[in-house]
Amino acid sequence: xxxxxxxxxxxAVALPAARVPRKPGAVRQGPGAxxxxxxxxxxxGDIGTSPLYAFKxxxxxxxxxxxxxxxxxxxxxxxxxxxxxxxxxxxxxxLILRADNRGEGGIVAMLALLGARQARPGTWKALLLVVGxxxxxxxxxxxxxxxxxxVLSAIEGLKVDAPALGPYVVPITxxxxxxxxxxxxxxxxxxxxxxxxxxxxxxxxxxxxxxPSILRTPEILGAANPWRAVDFLxxxxxxxxxxxxxxxxxxxxxxxxxxxxxGHFGAPAIRIAWFVLVLPALLIHYCGQGALVxxxxxxxxxPFYLLAPDWAHYPLVAxxxxxxxxxxxxxxxxxxxxxxxSIQLGFMPMMRVxxxxxxxxxxxxxxxVNWLLAAxxxxxxxxxxxSDALAGAYGIAVSALMGITTLLAAxxxxxWGYNPILVVAVNGFFLAIDSVFFAANSVKLFEGxxxxxxxxxxxxxxxxxxxxxxxxxESVRQTMRMSEATxxxxxxxxxxxxxxxxxxxxxxATEGIPMALGRLLERSRCLHERILLITVLYEEEPVIxxxxxxQVTLVAQGIRKAISKYTPGMERVVLRYGFMQTxxxxxxxxxxxxxxxxxxxxxxxxxxxxxxxxxxxxxxNPGMATWxxxxxxFMKRNAERTGAHFGLPTRQIVEVxxxxxx
Numbered sequence: 287x288x289x290x291x292x293x294x295x296x297x298a299v300a301l302p303a304a305r306v307p308r309k310p311g312a313v314r315q316g317p318g319a320x321x322x323x324x325x326x327x328x329x330x331g332d333i334g335t336s337p338l339y340a341f342k343x344x345x346x347x348x349x350x351x352x353x354x355x356x357x358x359x360x361x362x363x364x365x366x367x368x369x370x371x372x373x374x375x376x377x378x379x380x381l382i383l384r385a386d387n388r389g390e391g392g393i394v395a396m397l398a399l400l401g402a403r404q405a406r407p408g409t410w411k412a413l414l415l416v417v418g419x420x421x422x423x424x425x426x427x428x429x430x431x432x433x434x435x436x437v438l439s440a441i442e443g444l445k446v447d448a449p450a451l452g453p454y455v456v457p458i459t460x461x462x463x464x465x466x467x468x469x470x471x472x473x474x475x476x477x478x479x480x481x482x483x484x485x486x487x488x489x490x491x492x493x494x495x496x497x498p499s500i501l502r503t504p505e506i507l508g509a510a511n512p513w514r515a516v517d518f519l520x521x522x523x524x525x526x527x528x529x530x531x532x533x534x535x536x537x538x539x540x541x542x543x544x545x546x547x548x549g550h551f552g553a554p555a556i557r558i559a560w561f562v563l564v565l566p567a568l569l570i571h572y573c574g575q576g577a578l579v580x581x582x583x584x585x586x587x588x589p590f591y592l593l594a595p596d597w598a599h600y601p602l603v604a605x606x607x608x609x610x611x612x613x614x615x616x617x618x619x620x621x622x623x624x625x626x627x628s629i630q631l632g633f634m635p636m637m638r639v640x641x642x643x644x645x646x647x648x649x650x651x652x653x654x655v656n657w658l659l660a661a662x663x664x665x666x667x668x669x670x671x672x673s674d675a676l677a678g679a680y681g682i683a684v685s686a687l688m689g690i691t692t693l694l695a696a697x698x699x700x701x702w703g704y705n706p707i708l709v710v711a712v713n714g715f716f717l718a719i720d721s722v723f724f725a726a727n728s729v730k731l732f733e734g735x736x737x738x739x740x741x742x743x744x745x746x747x748x749x750x751x752x753x754x755x756x757x758x759x760e761s762v763r764q765t766m767r768m769s770e771a772t773x774x775x776x777x778x779x780x781x782x783x784x785x786x787x788x789x790x791x792x793x794x795a796t797e798g799i800p801m802a803l804g805r806l807l808e809r810s811r812c813l814h815e816r817i818l819l820i821t822v823l824y825e826e827e828p829v830i831x832x833x834x835x836x837q838v839t840l841v842a843q844g845i846r847k848a849i850s851k852y853t854p855g856m857e858r859v860v861l862r863y864g865f866m867q868t869x870x871x872x873x874x875x876x877x878x879x880x881x882x883x884x885x886x887x888x889x890x891x892x893x894x895x896x897x898x899x900x901x902x903x904x905x906x907n908p909g910m911a912t913w914x915x916x917x918x919x920f921m922k923r924n925a926e927r928t929g930a931h932f933g934l935p936t937r938q939i940v941e942v943x944x945x946x947x948x
Contacts, residue, residue: 321551321552321555322551322555322558322559323482323483323486324481324482324550324551324555325482325547325551325555325556325559326481326482326485326486326489326559326563326564327480327481327482327484327485327612327616328481328543328547328550328551328616328619329543329544329547329551329556329559329616330485330540330543330559330560330564331481331485331540331543331609331612331613331614331615331616331617332432332436332539332540332543332613332616332617333374333537333538333539333540333541333543333564333568334485334488334489334492334540334564334567334568334609334613335436335439335440335488335540335606335609335610335613336536336537336538336539336540336568337492337537337568337571337572337575337590338436338439338440338590338606338610338673339435339439339536339590339673339674339677340366340533340534340536340537340572341362341363341366341537341572341575341576341589341590342575342586342587342588342589342590343533343536343674343677344362344365344366344530344533344534344536344537345358345359345362345576345579345586345589346533346586346674347362347526347529347530347532347533348361348362348518348522348526348530349586350526350529351522351523351525351526353518353522353526355579355580355583355586356579356580356583357518358518359506359576359579359580360505360506360508360509360514360518360576360580361509361514361515361517361518361519361522361530362530362533362534362576363506363509363572363573363575363576364509364510364511364512364514364515364518365515365518365519365530365531365534366534366537366572367509367510367569367572367573368512368515369534369535369537369538370537370538370565370568370569371565372716372719373538373541373688373716373719373720373723374538374541374544374560374565375560375561375565376716377688377692377716377719378541378542378544378545379544379556379557379560379561381695381712381713381716382544382545382691382692382695383544383545383548383553383556383557384553385399385545385694385695385698385699386548386553387399387826387827387828388827388828388829389548389549389552389828390548390549390828390866391544391545391546391547391548391549392545392546392548392549392623392624392627393418393421393422393425393546393624393687393690393691393694394418394422394624394627394628394631394633394865395549395828395865396418396691396694396695396698397414397415397418397419397631397694398631398826398827398865399698399701399826400414400418400694400697400698400701401826402414402415402418414694414697416750417690417693417694418690418694419633419746419749419750420686420690420742420746421686421687421690421691421694422624422628422633422745422746422749423741423742423743423745423746423749424683424684424686424687424690424738424742425546425620425621425624425683425687426621426624426659426741426742426745427683427737427738427739427740427741427742427745428539428617428683428684428687428738429617429618429620429621429659430659430662430663430666430737430738430741431663431666431676431679431680431683431737431738432539432540432613432614432617432680433463433466433610433613433614433617433618433663434459434463434663434664434666434667434670434676435666435673435676435677435679435680436610436613436614437459437462437463437607437610437611437614438455438456438459438667438672438673438676439606439610439673440603440606440607440609440610441455441458441459441462441603441607442455442588442672442673443588443590443591443599443602443603443606444458444603445588446588446591446592446599447596447599447600455672456667456668456671459667460664460667460668462607462611463614463660463663463664463667464660464664466611466614466615466618467618467656467657467659467660467663470618470651470656471640471642471651471653471656472642473642473649473651481612481615481616484605484608484609484612485609485612486563487605488605488609489563489564489567490567491602491605492567492568492570492571493566493567493570493571495571495574495593495594496570496571496572496573496574496575496577496593497570497574498574499574499575499577499578499581499593500570500573500574500577502577502581503577503578503580503581504577505577505580506573506574506576506577506580507573509573509576518530519531525729527726528725528726528729529726529729530726531722531723531726531727532681532723532726532727532729532730533677535681535684535685535723535726535727536677536680536681537568537572539680539681539684540613541688542684542687542688542691543616543617543620544556544560545691546620546623546624547616547620549828549866574593575589575590575593578592578593590606591603618656618659619650621655621659622639622650622651622652622655622656623650625637625639625652625655626639626650626652626868627865627866628749630824630863630865630867630869631824631865632752632753632756632824633749633752633753634748634749634752635752635921635922635924635925635926636925636926636928636931637652637653637654637655637925637926638652638653638654638926638930639651639652639868640652640653641868662741666679666737669737670734670737675733675734676734677730677734678730678733678734678735679730679733679734679735679736679737679738680734680738681723681727681730681735682724682727682728682730682731682735682738682739683738683739683742685720685723685724685726685727686724688720688723689717689720689721689724692713692716692717692720693713693717695713696709696710696713696714696717699713748917748921751910751914751917751918751921752918752921754909754910754914754918755901755909755910755914755915755918755919755921755922755948758907758909758910758915758948759899759901759918759946759948760794761909762907762946762947762948763794763795763801763946764795764798766801766944766946767795767798767799767800767801767804768798768799768801768803768804769798769799770797770798770799770841772799773799773803773804773807776807777807780811782807782810782811782812782813783811783812783813784812784813784814784815785812785813785814785815786814786815786891787814787815787816787890787891787892787893788814788815788816788817788818788888788889788890788891788892788893789813789814789816789817789818789892789893789895790817790818790820790871790875790892790893790894790895791803791817791818791819791820791895792820792821792871792894792895792896792897792928792932793819793820793821793897794821795821796821796823796858796860799819800819800895800897801897801942801944802895802896802897802942802944803817803819803895805942805944806895806942814893815855816855816856816888817855817856817857818856818857818858818859818875818884818888819841819856819857819858819859820859820861820871820874820875821858821859821860821861822860822861822862822863822869822871822874822932823860823861823862823863824863824864824865824869825862825863825864825865826865827864827865828864828865828866828867829864829866829867830862830863830864830867832877832880833877833881834862835861835862835863835873835874835877835878835881836859836860836861836862836874836875836877836878836881836883836884837859837860837862837883838857838858838859838860838878838883838884839857839858839860840856840857840858841856841857841858855888857884859874859875859878859883859884861874861875861877861878869931869932869933870932870933871894871932871933871934872933872934872935873933875888875889876889892938893938893940894929894934894935894938894939894940895940895941895942896927896928896929896934896939896940896941896942897928897941897942897943897944898941898942898943898944899922899943899944899945899946900923900943900944900945900946901915901918901919901922901923901946901948902919902945902946902947902948903915903916903918903919903947903948904947904948906947907947907948909948910948915948918948919948929941
C-alpha cells in the first residue's frame, strides 16, 4: 500500500511497484522467554482480566429465564470454554496469525495486503476499504470501553468485604483512570518491563484460586462436553440464549490483540504463550468459578472474588487493579499504533506523534488521541456506573470487528492462491460463529451497545471525510500545478535570479511542479542554484530498509543543456517508508547521500519550502456536501504542520500559502 506525502497537499495516490503475492510465514524472530513474557503483558492483558466479569454476566443471563443455577453455571462454563477454543485458539492463533504482512498484523496490515488503498470509487475494493476502515474505527470504541469495564470490575471487589465502600467505587476508578492517562506522555517502557511478570503472577493466581473449588465440585468438568452448552441454549429460549451468548462473548474480547500485536512478538511467541499458559489458566479458572456457583448459588454476585479466602480479598483487589491497568495500557497503546498507521496511510489527518523510547519502535504517544480517549472512557464510567451496566456496552464492537477480520482474512487467503472451496468452508464456519455472536450482542444495543458504536461511527465518518476531501483536493491541485514542460519553458524564456544554496520543495505528487515552486518563481522571479522536489511515499510493506529509502531522478533529461543562462541541479527525490515507520525527510536525505544518489553539498544551506493550503468550501464545486467540505477544511486547518510531522528543522522552513476552493 502506498501513500504519498501529506505536505501542504493531502496524500496523492503513489505508484507502487508490482509485487507477486507472497505466501504467509515471514515472521521477525523465533520464540524466546522474553518475548513470551512480554506477550503476557501486552497481548493477553485484556482477555486475561475477562474472568473478573465474563462468567458472572453469562450465568446471570442464563438464570434470567428461570433455569437452575447449577445447570446455568455448567452451560455458561461450557459455552465460554468452547468460545475460547474455537474463536481464540483455532481462528486467531491458528488461522488469522497466518495473514501477516511481512510479520506485521492488524486491520491496517490487512488492508495493505489487499491493496485497498488504491481502490477507485465505485469498485469492490472501495467497498472493501470502507469495511476495513469501519473495522479500524471499531477499535476506538473498544479502546474506550476496555479500560472502563476492566478497572471498574477490579475495584468492585472492595464491596465484597465492605459493602459500605460501594459509593466510592466509581470515584476510585475515575482517579485511577485519570492517573493512567496523565502518565501516558512519559511512555510505558519502564512500566512495560514489569507487565509480563505481573501478568504471569496473575495467571498463576487464577489457577490457584480455581483448583480447590474444582476439587470440591468436580462435576463442573462436565462442561468440557460442548453438548452441555448446546443443550442449554436450545432449551433456554432464543431471548435467554442471545443474552447468554452476548455475555459469554466477553470472555473472548481481547483475543483480537493476538493479531494486532503480531509485529511486536511474532507468531511463535504469541502461540506458545497462549497454548502453554494463558488458555489452560483461563479454562481452569472458569471451571473454578462455575464449581463455586454450583456449590453456593449466592456466589453469583461476584464469583471471582468469592473464590479467594477472606484474608486474600484486599491483596486480590490490588493485583486485579494492576492487571486491569496493564490491560488498559495495552489497549491504549494499541490505539496509538492504529492512529499512527492510519495517519501514514492517509486515513486520518496528521497529528503530533511523540516517540517515548528511542530504542523501541512501538513506544509512541499521541496527545490528541490520548485526551479524546480519556474523555470517552471517563464518560463511560460515569454514565454506566458499574461493570454490570458496562457489560451491555461491551462486546458489540469487538464482535463486529472479529467478523470483519474473518472476511478480510478469507480474501487474503484467496489472493495468496489457497483452494477457494477450503477457504469458503473454513472462513465461512468462523464467519457464521462471528455472526451469531454479533447478533447476540446486538440485543444489547439499547442497553449500552450504542455507546461504542456511536464512537466507531464518528471515527469512521471522520476517516471517510478526510479521505474523500483529500481526493477532491488533489483533483483541484492537478489543475493548478504547472507541468514540467511549461516550467522549463518559462525558465528558458524568463531566466530567474539565482540564489545560493539548496531549495527543497515538498510535494504530494510524483510528477509535475509543486505549486509552492510555481508560485515562488511567478512572484519572486528567483530560484536557488540547487532544487530538490521531495515526495514521501508510504508503501504497503511495514518496514522499508534504509538502503532502499531514496530514489533520485532528474526532473527532465538534458535540463542543463536546454537552459543556458540558468542551470540548476533539479532532482526529484522519492523517499519510501513502511506504514509502521515514521518518516523523517532529513533522515531520508542522509540516506540518499549515503547511497551516493546526492552529493553531500546538497544538504548544506538547505531551505525547505512547504505549501500551506487554506481550503475554502464552495457549493459550486461538485466535491462533497458543503457542510462536509467545511468539516474537512476544519480538520485540515487543525492538522499538525507538515514541517513538524516530517522532522524538518524549524529555522529552515519557509511556508508558501495558497487558497484552494473545493
